[in-house]
Amino acid sequence: MARPRQFDETEAVTSATGLFWRRGYHATSVRDLGDELKLTPSSLYRTFTDKHTLFLRALDHYRATESAEARQQLNAADRPVREALREWMLWLVGGPAGGEPGRGCFVVNTATELGTADEKVRRQTEAAFEGTRQALRSALAGGRDRGELPAGLDIDAAVELLFTTVLGLRVRERAGHDIERLTTAIDAAIRALGPAPAEPA
Amino acid sequence: MARPRQFDETEAVTSATGLFWRRGYHATSVRDLGDELKLTPSSLYRTFTDKHTLFLRALDHYRATESAEARQQLNAADRPVREALREWMLWLVGGPAGGEPGRGCFVVNTATELGTADEKVRRQTEAAFEGTRQALRSALAGGRDRGELPAGLDIDAAVELLFTTVLGLRVRERAGHDIERLTTAIDAAIRALGPAPAEPA
DNA sequence: CCAATTTGGTAGCGCTCGCTCCCATACGGT
DNA sequence: ACCGTATGGGAGCGAGCGCTACCAAATTGG
Numbered sequence: 343m344a345r346p347r348q349f350d351e352t353e354a355v356t357s358a359t360g361l362f363w364r365r366g367y368h369a370t371s372v373r374d375l376g377d378e379l380k381l382t383p384s385s386l387y388r389t390f391t392d393k394h395t396l397f398l399r400a401l402d403h404y405r406a407t408e409s410a411e412a413r414q415q416l417n418a419a420d421r422p423v424r425e426a427l428r429e430w431m432l433w434l435v436g437g438p439a440g441g442e443p444g445r446g447c448f449v450v451n452t453a454t455e456l457g458t459a460d461e462k463v464r465r466q467t468e469a470a471f472e473g474t475r476q477a478l479r480s481a482l483a484g485g486r487d488r489g490e491l492p493a494g495l496d497i498d499a500a501v502e503l504l505f506t507t508v509l510g511l512r513v514r515e516r517a518g519h520d521i522e523r524l525t526t527a528i529d530a531a532i533r534a535l536g537p538a539p540a541e542p543a
Numbered sequence: 544m545a546r547p548r549q550f551d552e553t554e555a556v557t558s559a560t561g562l563f564w565r566r567g568y569h570a571t572s573v574r575d576l577g578d579e580l581k582l583t584p585s586s587l588y589r590t591f592t593d594k595h596t597l598f599l600r601a602l603d604h605y606r607a608t609e610s611a612e613a614r615q616q617l618n619a620a621d622r623p624v625r626e627a628l629r630e631w632m633l634w635l636v637g638g639p640a641g642g643e644p645g646r647g648c649f650v651v652n653t654a655t656e657l658g659t660a661d662e663k664v665r666r667q668t669e670a671a672f673e674g675t676r677q678a679l680r681s682a683l684a685g686g687r688d689r690g691e692l693p694a695g696l697d698i699d700a701a702v703e704l705l706f707t708t709v710l711g712l713r714v715r716e717r718a719g720h721d722i723e724r725l726t727t728a729i730d731a732a733i734r735a736l737g738p739a740p741a742e743p744a
Numbered sequence: 745c746c747a748a749t750t751t752g753g754t755a756g757c758g759c760t761c762g763c764t765c766c767c768a769t770a771c772g773g774t
Numbered sequence: 775a776c777c778g779t780a781t782g783g784g785a786g787c788g789a790g791c792g793c794t795a796c797c798a799a800a801t802t803g804g
Contacts, residue, residue: 344780345770366656368569372762382783383763393762444659450714454655455567458645458719467718496731502724503731509714510707513651517668518659523703530697530704534735545750546800573792583753584793594792 351389352403354379359400363448366455367397401466404448409470413477423485424532427504431528434508435515446516450509475505482535492536500535507531552590553604555580560601564649567656568598602667605649610671614678624686625733628705632729635709636716647717651710676706683736693737701736708732 357379361370372393376386390396416430436443449470458464478501485491511524558580562571573594577587591597617631637644646652650671659665679702686692712725 343772344778345772345782347781349782364658366569368567369656371760373760382781384765384784385782387763388781446655446658451655453718454647454652454714455570457565457647457717464719471718499727499731499734502728503708503735506711506715506725506728506732507704507707508711510709510711513655513710513714514707516658517654517672518665524707526700527703527707530700530735531707533700534704534731544802545748546752546802548751549800550752572790574790583751585754585795586752588793589751 347385349379349381349385354381354389355396355399355403356407358396359403359448362397362400363404363445363451366451368455398462398466401448401452401463401470405466405470405473408448409473413473416477416481417484419481419484423481423488423490424535426481427532428528431508431511431531432525435511435521435524435528444516444518447509447512450512451516454513471505474508475501478504489539492539495536503534504531548586550580550582550586555582555590556597556600556604557608559597560604560649563598563601564605564646564652567652569656599663599667602649602653602664602671606667606671606674609649610674614674617678617682618685620682620685624682624689624691625736627682628733629729632709632712632732633726636712636722636725636729645717645719648710648713651713652717655714672706675709676702679705690740693740696737704735705732 358375361375361378365374372383372386375381375393375396376383379386381389386396390399412430412434415433416426418426434447436445449467452463453467453471456463479497482491482495482497482500482504486493486495486497507527511527514524514527559576562576562579566575573584573587576582576594576597577584580587582590587597591600613631613635616634617627619627635648637646650668653664654668654672657664680698683692683696683698683701683705687694687696687698708728712728715725715728
């Protein structure tokens, strides 16, 4: 019934995500959004209620695409944990086919820009963080069970360290730091997991 | 000659730093600043030129106070490196006498909010980052020379890992993460430096 | 005491902000 | 064909933005 839309809602959310990602919440105006998404104010507000709600949709979209892709890439489990972790972290800092540089992580940017003041945003960023930690935990547990990591490895501690390192890497990518130095940090983080256990007799 | 000021410039910069720190650049208006610093627009603009210049002053002030205090606390060198690193990192995440929680690090917040677009800001954040890395390098070198760390420790790599971890910790503090988990990450990072060498014969 | 000079206070500039209203337009259902 | 309904377009709302102009108040040097 009635006139159909001339735009794709998901496409619009994707564009909005890109803008918010690059510029942050406060520095992105609804006119900027309208231009980028090819939406008039009336369509934008009818579809997405307001700027804040659209931002939450963007965070949702980011979790459903970028974050999800990151999780499944880490947990692909077709190679040793250390390799998987290394390639995953290198991918996170925008090495290979990653999009434009200097964007960092949308979730990290949002968490630092808005802090804990906005409860709905906080829940979203927290859920994204928890997802990453779970993926790390799963990868490490798998690696330990496959005998690639020390049997006595404190997985909780390793998860916290790697997760914290990843956040730092995302900040540094946003800050434009050299990929070489980030690689050094990544390799050091992986080495921190301890030596590969000797083959059992 | 002429009428003296009724306000302390340094005090004003301190207040401005606090506001920018908590809210970020874009979310802080010059009226907010005027209220907080007890400055009328005319005094504010005559003294600090404009909002952007005041922001650079705030970054300067932060480096000269918070960052400097952090550096000297780490390099106090009246205790073993590991203890120093641990207490320093705990202090960074706002444990003991730190100010209000949830502020994170002004430099990290700025780097993620503004990225690399603003060249003057980028130079400031980069300088702050380099200062922290130098402090870490110095602390680690001292520890290794005192025999508290493995002689073969790759200091470059350790600096990159610890520095990245610190940035991650600052993000997590801003995001309101539990101090317990941050402590777990801190301890894991320090353990990554390797075992204490045995006493030479 | 007075001129010179810089301050603090206020009104308000032009502009952009997030957002709303109105309406012609374009489709679906019957 | 025609009515009901949701759409795209655009003007424009009140509010706040960063910033400036103007002026009385306050202090110093002569």
